[in-house]
Amino acid sequence: MSKVIAFVNQKGGVAKTTSCRTLAQIFSDRGYKCLLLDLDPQQTLSLSLGAVKNRFDEVTPSMYHVLRDEMSISDAIIHLDKFDIIRSDYRMYSYNGTPLISTEQAISLANDPVAMHRLVLDNLQKQQNASTDDRHKLQRKLAEIKNNYDFIIIDTNPDLGFLTTLSLLSSPETNVLIPAFAEDSSRESIIALNNTIQTILANDLSQKINILGIFISRYENNNLSKKYLTYLDKLAKSMNTSLFKAKIPKSIVVSEAMALKQSIYDLRKKGSILDEYQHFCDEVLERLQIRGYK
Ligand SMILES: Nc1ncnc2c1ncn2[C@@H]1O[C@H](COP(=O)(O)OP(=O)(O)OP(=O)(O)O)[C@@H](O)[C@H]1O
Ligand SMILES: [Mg+2]
Numbered sequence: 001m002s003k004v005i006a007f008v009n010q011k012g013g014v015a016k017t018t019s020c021r022t023l024a025q026i027f028s029d030r031g032y033k034c035l036l037l038d039l040d041p042q043q044t045l046s047l048s049l050g051a052v053k054n055r056f057d058e059v060t061p062s063m064y065h066v067l068r069d070e071m072s073i074s075d076a077i078i079h080l081d082k083f084d085i086i087r088s089d090y091r092m093y094s095y096n097g098t099p100l101i102s103t104e105q106a107i108s109l110a111n112d113p114v115a116m117h118r119l120v121l122d123n124l125q126k127q128q129n130a131s132t133d134d135r136h137k138l139q140r141k142l143a144e145i146k147n148n149y150d151f152i153i154i155d156t157n158p159d160l161g162f163l164t165t166l167s168l169l170s171s172p173e174t175n176v177l178i179p180a181f182a183e184d185s186s187r188e189s190i191i192a193l194n195n196t197i198q199t200i201l202a203n204d205l206s207q208k209i210n211i212l213g214i215f216i217s218r219y220e221n222n223n224l225s226k227k228y229l230t231y232l233d234k235l236a237k238s239m240n241t242s243l244f245k246a247k248i249p250k251s252i253v254v255s256e257a258m259a260l261k262q263s264i265y266d267l268r269k270k271g272s273i274l275d276e277y278q279h280f281c282d283e284v285l286e287r288l289q290i291r292g293y294k
Helices: 016-029 044-048 063-067 103-108 113-134 137-143 162-168 186-203 223-238 252-259 272-287
Strands: 003-007 034-038 084-086 151-155 173-180 208-219 243-249
Touching (some): 003 016, 016 034, 016 151, 016 208, 016 272, 103 113, 137 162, 162 173, 162 186, 186 208, 208 223, 208 272, 243 272
Parallel strands (some): 034 084, 034 151, 173 208
16 A cells, blocks of 8 residues: 655645644554655755755755756655655755756847747747656656555645646545635635646546545634635535544644644644544545554
8 A cells, every 4th residue: 555645735824734744743653654745845844854954955865856867766765763754945946947048048149039039939848848748757756666655745835836736646646635724715725726636637537636635724613613614515525525524723732843843743642733633644544445553
């Protein structure tokens, strides 16, 4: 068994990274071998786990180097106590971005704007053709190491751009978890994400993307939240999925853990937020049709 799970929502700050890390910790405590993959150029996950020296670290092996074919994916794996991680890099946004025109070409064509324009268009066309193929590049890279893990858990950046497409296509069958707030602002981002997924599926009939479900993060138990729960439940059903029963409560423990550069899991072994994350993990395993402990 080897499953790829991506936390995706282009809305920022909905607890993708916090949940990704907590899921990996709980799964590894339950005996599963996990690899975390940080695809977010912000590097929040990599930084919080000490997998990068600093935000502008260009040296420590990363997914950026792997996607640019500068190193093999196995060489980019960093082994931590409980699980492994492949870190991100601040240059990830442009990992396949070669300039459309070199400095030398720009100088030599400075007096011939028509030729320069033609060259830029030619190169743009070449890059666009290449990037169609590159949509499966992460999938090809992960295939080399996938069987070494029970779970590969991907943290994505808050947009619906190329990196998110890579994560949705990271496996022939990708599982998607959508964290969301119980508020009106969640609606549009989830609809846009679902449209993106449906477009990918319509263009690639061999690809499978299972939306495992939407889960509520930073939940506050009040009437307004309850109203949006009902709404999100309907939205989830219209996407052929459902809301998770577990609702991750808003908790000061998350900020405390951040301040101490620890995970919520290291800070507290019990408490409502950890209990809910444990329930959430039970449900994830259930939805993947896997029994709870290895
Ligand atoms: N249950 C919670 N209770 C309180 N604060 C939380 C909770 N979960 C996450 N946070 C806080 O919310 C902020 C965003 O969390 P996180 O970085 O996990 O979101 P994200 O979706 O990964 O953000 P981004 O889109 O920027 O990558 C962080 O400051 C985090 O400490
Ligand atoms: Mg994040």
